[in-house]
Every structure is written in structure tokens, then in C-alpha cells.
Amino acid sequence: MLKIAWNKQYAHTLPAGHRFPMLKYELLPQQLLHEGTIETANLFEPEPLPESLITATHDPVYWRRLNNLELSPAEIRKTGFPLSRELITREVVIMNGTVQAALFALEHGIAMNVAGGTHHAFTDRGEGFCLLNDMAIAANYLLQQQRVNQILIIDLDVHQGNGTAQIFKNEPRVFTFSMHGDHNYPLHKEKSDLDVPLPDGIEDVAYLKKLNEVLPRLLDAVKPDFIFYQSGVDILETDKLGRLKISLQGCKTRDRMVLEMCKQNQIPVAVSMGGGYSEKIATIVEAHANTFRLAQYLFF
Template structure:
């Protein structure tokens, strides 16, 4: 059964001005239930992770300052969110959701987190609406528990996974692949194991051609035993921040190709949703919902 992490705190700790497009975290489960893609049984509430798993990735001084609301104003401004106890709980629950989803993926082949994809969080700081790097924390957790050895992180959000690249820089046990807008945030890129920077206005055919030429070879070379997929939909032409020009159809084909490639290799995968900032929330929800529809179609 497809298992999906969801918690009401994914939306409601945020002040009203920050809730769009975070409302997608509430609307997406509603859509999946309404159309019959999922039932209530598919969803689980994440638990708070043990601090030791977070500190295996994040500098303890940074983490405990964040936990105890002691970040400086400069550090808070860099994250983009006002700091509060509710926000701290939200970030920890997102990380917990991805840890638990990764365990479900080992059992069922795939599992999802409605939130997550917080790839701008560095080992020692947060930025870009990311405070704790959920997939990095879960990757290290799997390794610590001896549930996986070689991990591949596929990051197809329109923004480079700079925090993830920094965290695993020089670590051969976690391979980072980021395909993103070259002239988009972050403007100072970190070095992933493989970075593909795309020009503004890159369209369906070129995007899919590059992905289909790159990913199978990476899988063969890396030989991972677990994969994390960050399936951001800010690649859409309707996205206000993305600068690429993919149709919803091409975004769905992207997800189909990634998930089918992993299923064909019997590789377990955890999916976190990442970004999506289209002006109309229906475009965001539809593009994300496609990832879940494909997970059900391909794995079940």
C-alpha cells in the first residue's frame, strides 16, 4: 500500500501571508481522496524524530539554537519564515515524515511525504524556507540503521539543491544529482555530484531529452540501493518563480520516467514534494497529484 506522510502542521503554523502556496499541503490530500486515488488508509501522521538523527546531518549548535528559538535575526531572515515553536515542530515533523516514509518505501517500494524537499537547508544554517533538510536526515538515518549503504538523491526541483550538495560534499556514500534552472535561486550554487543547469524558458522536449539521457546512466554508475526523489513542480511554465516552461503533461512524463526507471531496477524510493508557485493553486495541486497517481499506477 502507498503510504503518505501528512500532518495539519504542514500548513497552519505559518502566518496567512506565507500560506500560499503552502495551502497545497492541505488541498492535495483532499484531491487524492476525492478522486479515489487514495483512501484514509494511505495517510499516516509523522512522529517527531530523535534529535540524534537530525544532529547526524545538522551542526548541533545550529540545531539547538533553532530548537530553542535562539537564532539571530539575520539567520531568521535568511530562512524567510518567522521563527516560532510551532514552526520548529513543523520542520521536525516534516523530517520525521520523510524518515518514516523511507522505512515504508523499503517495505512497499515507494512512499511519499506531502511536504518535504527542504533542500536549501545547510548543515549549519537554514535558507530559502528550509530549516532542516528532510531527505538528507532520512538518508543518513537509513545508513545509520544499516538499511541502506549507497544512496542516490534525484533533485528535479527548479532550484538547485544547494544545502543537500553542501551536506554530502565529499561523501561518496550519497550521490547528489540536481537538474535545475541555471539562472535561478540560489544564485551562488554549491557543487552536487552531478549538476545540470538549464537555460531560462527550457521547454518540454529539451527537458525530457536531457533527463532521459542522464538518469539511466547515473543509476547504472552509482548503483544505489535506495533513492530519494525531490519532485518539485516549480518547473511549470505557469510557475511564478521557476523561469522554465514545462507543461503539466511534460511534468507528469518526467515523474513517470523517474518512477518507472526506479521500479524497473527494483529500487525503493521516497518522494518529497518540493516547490510549486504557480499563480493558480489548481495547477500546483494537479501537477503534484500526478506524482501520486503515477506512484499508484507504477508500483501497485
């Protein structure tokens, strides 16, 4: 059974100025349920992540200051969110959603988090709407529990996974791959194990050709026994921040390539949704819904 992490806190604890792009966290499961792609049994509600798992990845001083709402105004501005107790609770629940999804993926082949993909969170700071790094926390947890030996993180959000790259720069058991807009945020890129920068305005054919050239080679070189997939849909032509020209069908084909690769090679995969900032919320929901539809179709 496809297991999907979702909690009402994903959608209902954000400040008013940030609610429009975050409506997807409420609408996406509703759409999947309405169309019959999933049933309520597919959804699970994660609890807040234990503090010990947070500090296994993030600097304990940073976590203490974040949890005590002690970040400076400049640090808060970098995160993009007004700091609040509700926001911290939301973030910690999202983190456990990806940890639990990873465990379900080991059992079922794939599992998903309606939120997550918070790849701009560094060991000791947050940036770009990311306070803690869910894929990094989950990857470290699997390694510490000796559930896996080699992890590949596939990050196809339009923005580089700079925080993830920094966290794992000295960890050979986690290979970080980011294919992102070269001239997009963040201005200063970290060094992933493999970075594939994309020009503004790239379209479906060139984008998918480049991805198809990279993925098989990565599997052969890295030999992962677990994959985390950051499936941001801000690569769409309609995205206000993306600067690429990928169609809805191109985005769906991208997801199919990644998920088919995982399925065919019997590599468990945990999927986090990442970004999406199109003008129409329906476009964002449809693009993300395609990822879930493919997961259900390919694996179950």
C-alpha cells in the same frame, strides 16, 4: 499499499503571509481522497523526529539555536519564515515524515511525503524556506542503520539542492544529482556530484531529452540501492519563480520517467514534494497530484 506522510501541522502552523502557497499541503490529500486515488488508510501521521536524528546530520549548535528560537534577524530572513515554536514543530514533523516514508519504501517499493524536499537547509544554517534537510536526515538514518549501502538523490526542483550538496560533499555513499535552472536561486551554487544547469525558457522536449540522457547513465555509474526523489513542480511554465516552460504534461512525464526507472530496476524510492509557486493553487495541486497518481498506478 502506498504510504503517504501527512500531518495537519503541515498546513496550519504557518504565518498568514505564507499560507497561500502552502495551501497545497491541505488541498492535495483532500483531492487525492476525493478522486479515489488514495484512501485514508494510505495516510500516516508522523510524530516529531527525535533530536538525535537531527544532530546526526545538522550541527548541534545550529540545532540548539534554532530550537531555542535564538537565530539572528539576518539568519531568520535567509530562511524566509518568521521564526516561531510552531514552525519548528512543523519542520521536525516533516523531517520524520521523510524518515518514515523511507522505511515504508524499503517495504513497499515507494512511499511519499506530502511535504519535504527541504534541500536548501545546510549542515549549519537554513535558507529558502528550509530549516532542516529531510532527505539528508533520512539518508543518513538509512546508512547509520545499515539498511542501504548506496543512495542516489534525484533533485528535479527548479532550484539547485545546494544544502543537500553541501551536506554530502564528503560522503561517497550518497550521490547528489540536481537538474535546475542555471540562472535561478540560489545565486551561489554548491557543487553536487552531478549538476545539470538548465537555460531559462527550456521546454518539454529539450528538458525530457536531457533527463533521459542522464538517468540511465546515473544508474549504471552509481548503482544505488535506494533513491530519494525531490519532485518540485516549480519547473512549470505557470510558476512565478521557475523561469522554465514545462507543461503540466511534461512535468507528469518527468515523474513517470523517474518512477518507472525505480520500479523497473527494483530500487526503493522515497518522494518529497518540493516547491511549486504557480498563480493558481489548482495548478500546483494538480501537478503534485500527478506524482501520487503515478506512484499508485505504477507500483500498486
